[in-house]
Amino acid sequence: MNSWAKDIARILIPHEELQRRVAELAAQISADYAERNPLLVCVLKGGFIFLADLTRALTVPHCVDFMAISSYGNATRSTGVVRILKDLDCDIVGRHVLIVEDIIDTGRTIAYLLENLRVRQPASLRVCTLLSKPARREIELHIDYVGFEIPNEFVIGYGLDYAENYRNLPFIGVLKPEVYQRGLQQASGAKASQG
Ligand code: IMP
Numbered sequence: 001m002n003s004w005a006k007d008i009a010r011i012l013i014p015h016e017e018l019q020r021r022v023a024e025l026a027a028q029i030s031a032d033y034a035e036r037n038p039l040l041v042c043v044l045k046g047g048f049i050f051l052a053d054l055t056r057a058l059t060v061p062h063c064v065d066f067m068a069i070s071s072y073g074n075a076t077r078s079t080g081v082v083r084i085l086k087d088l089d090c091d092i093v094g095r096h097v098l099i100v101e102d103i104i105d106t107g108r109t110i111a112y113l114l115e116n117l118r119v120r121q122p123a124s125l126r127v128c129t130l131l132s133k134p135a136r137r138e139i140e141l142h143i144d145y146v147g148f149e150i151p152n153e154f155v156i157g158y159g160l161d162y163a164e165n166y167r168n169l170p171f172i173g174v175l176k177p178e179v180y181q182r183g184l185q186q187a188s189g190a191k192a193s194q195g
């Protein structure tokens with residue numbers, strides 16, 4: 001048995017389905033951004049695997065840059081209080097910017113990022129997220145590209161973590177609630193976590 005298998009309740013999105021959907025998103029983004037040389041802004045850490053697959057599937061010239069943020073909350077809930085740990089290397093004035101996120105849950109983190117990037121005057125600003133949990137939304141948002149809408153369950157794998165673990169799993173899986181309940185008892189109280 002794999003070492004993670006005991007912690008996973010079930011596989012929600014298998015690897016092949018992720019690959020197929022990423023290819024579809026890449027085709028759509030390539031068509032929409034022809035001649036625009038977009039800048040893909042990956043939100044670390046959760047977006048790194050999605051970005052790596054998406055960038056290789058795009059057929060249009062583009063650049064990538066990274067932002068690392070820390071959102072204050074506990075391990076499974078964000079509060080939307082966001083701190084920038086690493087800002088972009090490049091200037092985005094007049095650029096076509098596409099934010100690449102792992103998951104939009106309450107919407108607080110992406111709302112903060114949109115506001116933060118919009119004032120830097122990009123030519124356009126859009127959002128591409130692999131996953132979205134619409135049932136959890138607290139802020140109304142327009143999301144331009146969504147890989148999968150998923151139910152209100154805590155998921156890991158393909159970049160997404162619980163307490164920095166499981167990011168390497170090739171699928172999106174549902175974590176057994178007892179795994180994070182155990183963790184929350186051990187580390188009760190709020191702490192900053194990197195998406
Ligand atoms: P939001 O601000 O509530 O939309 O939360 C967004 C961030 O919370 C994501 O970028 C993730 O880092 C984290 N997050 C939300 N739901 C999950 C989940 O099911 N698994 C892992 N991380 C999650």
Ligand code: MG
Pocket residue numbers: 043044045046047101102103195
């Ligand atoms: Mg994230």
